[in-house]
Amino acid sequence: MSKKAIIEKTAKGIFLICAVIAIFAVCAITFYMFVKGTPALKEVGVFDLLFGNVWKPTASEPSYGILYIILASLVGTAFSILIGVPIALLTAVFLSEMAGKKIGSIVGGAVELLAAIPSVIYGLIGMMVLNPIMYKFEKIIFENDSSHQFTAGANMLSAIIVLAIMILPTVISVSTSSLKAVLDNIRAASFALGATKIQTIFKAVIPSAKSGILTGVVLGIGRALGEAMAINMVAGGAVNIPLPFNSVRTLTTQIVSEMGYASGLHRQVLFTVGLVLFIFIMIVNFILLKARKRGESNGNK
Numbered sequence: 001m002s003k004k005a006i007i008e009k010t011a012k013g014i015f016l017i018c019a020v021i022a023i024f025a026v027c028a029i030t031f032y033m034f035v036k037g038t039p040a041l042k043e044v045g046v047f048d049l050l051f052g053n054v055w056k057p058t059a060s061e062p063s064y065g066i067l068y069i070i071l072a073s074l075v076g077t078a079f080s081i082l083i084g085v086p087i088a089l090l091t092a093v094f095l096s097e098m099a100g101k102k103i104g105s106i107v108g109g110a111v112e113l114l115a116a117i118p119s120v121i122y123g124l125i126g127m128m129v130l131n132p133i134m135y136k137f138e139k140i141i142f143e144n145d146s147s148h149q150f151t152a153g154a155n156m157l158s159a160i161i162v163l164a165i166m167i168l169p170t171v172i173s174v175s176t177s178s179l180k181a182v183l184d185n186i187r188a189a190s191f192a193l194g195a196t197k198i199q200t201i202f203k204a205v206i207p208s209a210k211s212g213i214l215t216g217v218v219l220g221i222g223r224a225l226g227e228a229m230a231i232n233m234v235a236g237g238a239v240n241i242p243l244p245f246n247s248v249r250t251l252t253t254q255i256v257s258e259m260g261y262a263s264g265l266h267r268q269v270l271f272t273v274g275l276v277l278f279i280f281i282m283i284v285n286f287i288l289l290k291a292r293k294r295g296e297s298n299g300n301k
Contacts, residue, residue: 030278037275040064040268049272055239057258057266064269068239070276072248076156076231077224080163085217088168089206092175092213097201108176115169123233126162127154131234134158138245151247154236159248162234163227167220174219178212179205218288225281228252251277 041049044064052065091111095104131153138155142148182205190200206213228250236247237257249257254273262270 033271033275033278036268036271037278038272040265040272043265044269049269050276053241057262057269062266064265066251066254066269066273066276068241069249069251069254069273072156072235072240072242073225073250073252073277073280075242076159076163076235076248076250077221079160080167080224081217081221083160084164084167084220085171087164088171088216088220089175089213091168091172092179093201093206095172095176096179097197097205111169111172114165115173119166119227119229120233122162122166123230126158126230126234130158130161134245141245148245149247151236151238151245154234154247155245156235156242156248157244159231159235159250162230163224166227166230167223170223171216171220174216175209175213178209178216181212182208214288214291218285221284221288222281225277225284226252228256232256251280 049064049066050070051067052063053067054063054065055069056063091107095108095111099107134153134155134157135150136153138148138150138153142150186204186208187200190204195203231250232253235249235253237249237253238247239249240246242248251273255270255277259267259270
């Protein structure tokens with residue numbers, strides 16, 4: 001056997017081992033989460049746990065309803081995506097289609113710097129800068145409402161803004177790479193048909209890069225759903241219905257806040273919270289993967 005054949009065979013074996021390790025890791029995590037997360041469902045009851053709105057794990061008669069926690073995660077993620085993705089996509093268009101080398105390197109460097117900032121720094125800046133601003137708005141809006149519980153700006157709206165900023169570098173980087181990968185022939189064909197540059201970008205380039213952009217959105221959703229530290233610092237940490245000026249707690253911050261002292265059934269329920277989060281992320285990935293494949297199949301017709 002030649003040296004080249006040996007190298008090829010060795011490389012193929014290494015790739016196979018890496019693929020098996022990756023699959024095994026996913027299966028092991030899935031198995032572990034279901035094993036640790038399902039006992040509390042039997043103990044508390046699926047309906048009481050998932051649709052109850054009272055969380056009092058240390059009361060004499062404990063209650064483990066996580067409905068408001070689930071809603072806070074979904075609302076926070078949804079609105080952060082609605083805010084962050086358009087900004088990220090337009091920034092990616094600027095970097096890939098319009099910016100010169102000098103400006104592109106400056107903006108691209110700033111985006112990379114955003115990605116390198118630790119979550120706790122986002123939380124710290126949000127707590128010191130954003131929360132006081134939100135508190136001023138809160139005082140103006142609820143000045144004559146004696147029933148409102150003031151949160152000092154630590155609320156759902158602050159959490160959404162912080163999440164929207166945190167997902168920007170991920171979506172921008174992936175979308176920029178996807179847009180740059182679009183063949184120049186597509187742009188040339190669009191210009192030949194009389195389209196302007198803006199029309200070419202939005203009618204030809206972006207649809208061609210749709211698969212990569214959706215990948216960036218999936219990663220952004222995963223970042224938003226899985227963020228804990230920053231949200232724990234800016235959202236207030238109370239279990240409430242997720243209204244803009246209410247202090248809230250998400251699935252991730254719920255685990256972070258109470259796992260350190262939880263025991264018994266309380267601890268089992270926190271594993272169930274992790275299982276719910278895991279299932280949500282898997283569902284989102286599955287839906288967007290199907291949408292991406294459908295878009296690719298429609299584009300090939």
